[in-house]
């Protein structure tokens with residue numbers, strides 16, 4: 001992508017250098033524009049070294065050359081303003097043609113991401129919020145700020161959004177096909193405790209659920225992500241994701257039933273334990289006692305319950321990790337659980353779990369099965385959402 005990154009004069013301007021470096025490493029062409037104020041915080045040379053391009057600052061820099069606002073607006077696919085100070089927010093919202101960054105914004109017709117960063121009190125001020133509302137009405141994506149520590153020593157909402165998330169938001173700014181969709185996702189494994197220190201579980205890490213929630217949010221959906229223990233290890237998720245941490249299959253079932261009514265799409269990627277111990281001791285069991293308390297009970301099949309209740313009313317997606325007859329058993333699950341789609345994965349010692357190599361077959365109610373030509377979960381997840389998006393549009397017109 002060809003991306004204009006506008007940097008305004010706040011302390012977080014130093015983070016813009018890391019953002020630009022990441023975007024360049026990911027194969028994007030980046031043109032940096034600094035407000036005159038930004039040059040007080042970070043030198044243009046930093047960005048010139050990172051992008052191999054002259055940085056634009058003043059409108060008089062090269063009025064008819066490659067850094068003219070008119071040329072730039074035609075060249076770029078997307079624009080991001082990082083960080084956006086209150087000054088630049090108000091100038092953008094007010095349509096002031098005051099510097100090269102603002103002029104370029106006013107000339108650009110493509111998608112724009114703005115990442116504010118400022119003192120919490122300034123961020124909370126009604127004027128600041130009014131500027132953001134104007135920008136949002138104009139179709140700008142306002143990302144963050146988030147709560148945390150600020151350079152001034154204060155704590156609160158005002159910190160620049162995590163760069164990792166910002167990169168995702170910028171890269172997805174053209175593919176916001178899930179705006180307005182409400183999605184419930186489960187991920188990770190469940191833990192069925194024998195006692196406070198021992199549990200029955202499986203090797204699922206929750207990486208698939210994390211990637212599914214992240215991508216859906218980048219594409220505009222509101223996501224509720226219910227996940228098992230340890231599935232919160234993959235880093236921050238966009239604000240549009242509400243996380244609910246659970247432990248056992250019973251907890252997960254409760255969370256799913258609490259949130260399913262509001263969802264249009266339910267994606268069950270969790271590796272729910274099929275069994276649980278006959279009872280859970282409140283104190284640590286001795287080895288000898290544990291050996292005798294080995295009785296097992298079947299867990300509820302959450303997806304089956306949801307399929308029985310909501311078939312045809314919501315889009316229902318299951319996952320099936322299989323060692324043999326991958327497509328056949330996925331098709332059986334599709335029918336039995338009344339699903340619209342099953343993502344079937346061959347699993348073995350070297351594939352399937354965590355971030356090891358990944359293969360998947362999409363088995364849908366209408367349309368049969370299709371092999372995804374992917375090697376990683378990162379490659380598979382956008383294709384899975386493309387497929388779910390198609391099913392949604394066919395259902396809802």
Ligand code: C5P
Pocket residue numbers: 249268269270271272273274299300301302303304317318319320321333
């Ligand atoms: O039948 P199987 O367990 O292989 O089906 C896998 C699918 O069913 C997955 O989507 C999984 O999240 C869901 N499932 C469930 N509750 C269970 C077991 C599986 O929701 N107890």
